[in-house]
Amino acid sequence: MIPPDHGDNATDQVDRLIVLLAKLPGMGRRSARRAALKLLRDPAGLMLPLADAMRSTAEAVTPCRVCGNLDTRNPCRICTDPNRDQEMVCVVEGVADLWALERARVHRGLYHVLGGVLSALSGVGPEDLAVDALLSRVAGGGIHEVILALPATVDGATTAHYLHDRLRSSNVSVTRLAQGVPMGGALDVMDDGTLAAALKARRPA
Amino acid sequence: MIPPDHGDNATDQVDRLIVLLAKLPGMGRRSARRAALKLLRDPAGLMLPLADAMRSTAEAVTPCRVCGNLDTRNPCRICTDPNRDQEMVCVVEGVADLWALERARVHRGLYHVLGGVLSALSGVGPEDLAVDALLSRVAGGGIHEVILALPATVDGATTAHYLHDRLRSSNVSVTRLAQGVPMGGALDVMDDGTLAAALKARRPA
Structure with a gap:
């Protein structure tokens, strides 16, 4: 039997919430558990508003048929x-x-x-x-x-x-778009490709 | 006027979603934007299931009156x-x-x-x-x-x-709980407090 990842006592619901949260970019299993706990600690202030925001956004927002925005x-x-x-x-x-x-x-x-x-x-x-x-x-x-x-x-x-x-x-x-050294970029940390592009596209000072 | 953080075109709804996502632990403004985009790209597969999981969990899960679990x-x-x-x-x-x-x-x-x-x-x-x-x-x-x-x-x-x-x-x-060197812990990276506690609590080999 594979032990559930956050303990015997955890409910299927909490389990499912963690699995779904872990699908968000930048979230792993561990941070998803922390996020689930934070949500569980504040149902009225955070979990329900977030649930509502997701539902209404999912229903209202579509890709623009002209540009895809x-x-x-x-x-x-x-x-x-x-x-x-x-x-x-x-x-x-x-x-x-x-x-x-x-x-x-x-x-x-x-x-x-x-x-x-x-x-x-x-x-x-x-x-x-x-x-x-x-x-x-x-x-x-x-x-x-x-x-x-x-x-x-x-x-x-x-x-x-x-x-x-x-x-x-x-x-x-x-x-x-022009290619070159980004704003604030120090030359000694730039990759060769960027330096070559910046030199090739040099302009009068 | 403070420019909205993800562009003129963004809706109030997307804005609100990003603000709420950014409250999750480990999420900043930037990762909240990425998470919002991922959710927007898959409303039926991710955003609505997550919204439902949050709502049902918020309604079902309470602290245990005996132990607080x-x-x-x-x-x-x-x-x-x-x-x-x-x-x-x-x-x-x-x-x-x-x-x-x-x-x-x-x-x-x-x-x-x-x-x-x-x-x-x-x-x-x-x-x-x-x-x-x-x-x-x-x-x-x-x-x-x-x-x-x-x-x-x-x-x-x-x-x-x-x-x-x-x-x-x-x-x-x-x-x-006992204090000491954690499993797999190399001595040379342990802090002084841990080493002192581990030495003090030493046991027969």
Whole structure:
């Protein structure tokens, strides 16, 4: 008999809660137990509000049918915001990247969430990503620039290259994020690839 | 205006979910955002089951009126288990410690959850802990040994000392966990206190 992980006395319910909590990113079995205990200690102040927040969010939030952003509105409030530049579309791997760019408040155009990057190793092809949706959006007209804000990895670069190819026939300018030394980055801890990219892309001081 | 932490577009609902997730132990703002995204990506498979598990657990689980353990039964299934030694009560700081001892399957008696340890710094006195409940249990008779399984800290030792004093007039034997080098512990990384305690409590080989 495999002993239950938090003791004989624990109920099936607590067990199930711990198993589900352990599925959250950054949570292991041990931290899930600590989280379950904290929740159990404050049912009215934390566990029930969190349960309600999850239920109502799950019911209200959907992917935007235009860009793939997650929102209670569909199309989302970025796509429908008249103050945003409708002619610029920033292509990102996932919603987390969209949130990061929004936090930085540096892009005032629209977005397009790919839902991943091409990966030969993981078997991710163009049909698994929102590539056709992007091409349709561009073919629909009104977009002047597509900014490829994809991760600076091999798969990200492959995806950027592929999208650039597919967009070549259309009449939009395709750009990529600059690569170089990050803000506050000390040179002696940078990897060779970053140093090479930064040197190659050097600009007048 | 303070910019919202995950972008203009984020809904109040997602915001609230992130704030609540960030209250879990080990979760920061950043990991709460990642957790929220993972939940949003799988509403039916993860977010709704977790919401339901929290709601049903919050409604079903209460502290045992005898020992303070958390269970759907009250008195809990340890207190009502006829196979357990009713004459031994192990005093622990919290339910997490009770779970740890149950996982180790080393104690076949009952428990008493104090709900903390005495702390002059944090202003925790005997009236904040389940001390009177413990004394009543012991005064009720039938208990031969009280094992103080409190943390090996200054506050834990103070609490053990205090409980030993209070239990002196009763007719039970009061014991404490042994202190020493933990299993697999290399001597050169042990702190001085542990080495001193282990040497002092040395036993015939």
